[in-house]
Amino acid sequence: KQEVTQIPAALSVPEGENLVLNCSFTDSAIYNLQWFRQDPGKGLTSLLLIQSSQREQTSGRLNASLDKSSGRSTLYIAASQPGDSATYLCAVASGGSYIPTFGRGTSLIVHP
Amino acid sequence: DVKVTQSSRYLVKRTGEKVFLECVQDMDHENMFWYRQDPGLGLRLIYFSYDVKMKEKGDIPEGYSVSREKKERFSLILESASTNQTSMYLCASTPLGYGANVLTFGAGSRLTVL
Numbered sequence A: 001k002q003e004v005t006q007i008p009a010a011l012s013v014p015e016g017e018n019l020v021l022n023c024s025f026t027d028s029a030i031y032n033l034q035w036f037r038q039d040p041g042k043g044l045t046s047l048l049l050i051q052s053s054q055r056e057q058t059s060g061r062l063n064a065s066l067d068k069s070s071g072r073s074t075l076y077i078a079a080s081q082p083g084d085s086a087t088y089l090c091a092v093a094s095g096g097s098y099i100p101t102f103g104r105g106t107s108l109i110v111h112p
Numbered sequence B: 001d002v003k004v005t006q007s008s009r010y011l012v013k014r015t016g017e018k019v020f021l022e023c024v025q026d027m028d029h030e031n032m033f034w035y036r037q038d039p040g041l042g043l044r045l046i047y048f049s050y051d052v053k054m055k056e057k058g059d060i061p062e063g064y065s066v067s068r069e070k071k072e073r074f075s076l077i078l079e080s081a082s083t084n085q086t087s088m089y090l091c092a093s094t095p096l097g098y099g100a101n102v103l104t105f106g107a108g109s110r111l112t113v114l
Helices: none
Strands: A004-007 A010-014 A019-025 A030-038 A044-051 A056-059 A062-067 A072-077 A086-094 A099-102 A106-111 B004-006 B010-013 B019-021 B023-025 B031-038 B042-049 B065-070 B073-078 B087-094 B109-113
Touching: A004 A086, A010 A019, A019 A030, A019 A086, A019 A106, A030 A062, A030 A072, A044 A056, A044 A062, A044 A072, A072 A086, A099 B042, B004 B087, B010 B019, B019 B109, B023 B031, B023 B087, B031 B073, B042 B065, B042 B073, B073 B087
Parallel strands: A010 A106, B010 B109
Antiparallel strands: A004 A019, A019 A072, A030 A044, A030 A086, A056 A062, A062 A072, A086 A099, A086 A106, B004 B023, B019 B073, B023 B073, B031 B042, B031 B087, B065 B073, B087 B109
16 A cells, blocks of 8 residues: 655745655656645645656756655745745655555744 | 536535435436545445436435435435534535546535524
């Protein structure tokens, strides 16, 4: 059964810092990996999706990489802003029925 | 943009009541999912469906059932609500196939069972 771990569980940084969030998974036979953002009390918003055959994806200040062989993905946020404060979750799609399995998330606070 | 709409943002119910949570998507997606999210436990899959009238149990189906009579609508049913079902419920959908499928979520339904 796929297991997804996110480290750190919480992170507090000053505005302007570049930061890295980590996601690891146990079964490397994945279809894709997706990063989400969740604001308090809200649903999840998709940030980036990396297909199994890809190594990275970029959107604005966000860059996500995937290393299937080591079972790791990182989300890089450049020049962090207070508006980036949220919980970030990764989800790995694997198995015969395409079942996304989620990590527990990293709670990020960017203070001015 | 794909829209996934959950009909109720906040519900308060009493123990033993029957509860319906509705989810509708507007992009003809085959796959639909129901998760619950609890502090410290993350998102846990309750049920999913990959076609009309098809359903599969997820990790925590006990106490829940689902209905998918039409492709766009996936309903989660709590036959007899209990206090341990107080949670945030999240519906999601994605097209059939693998690889490039973005999982799209609704805004969530916060259920409190008294």
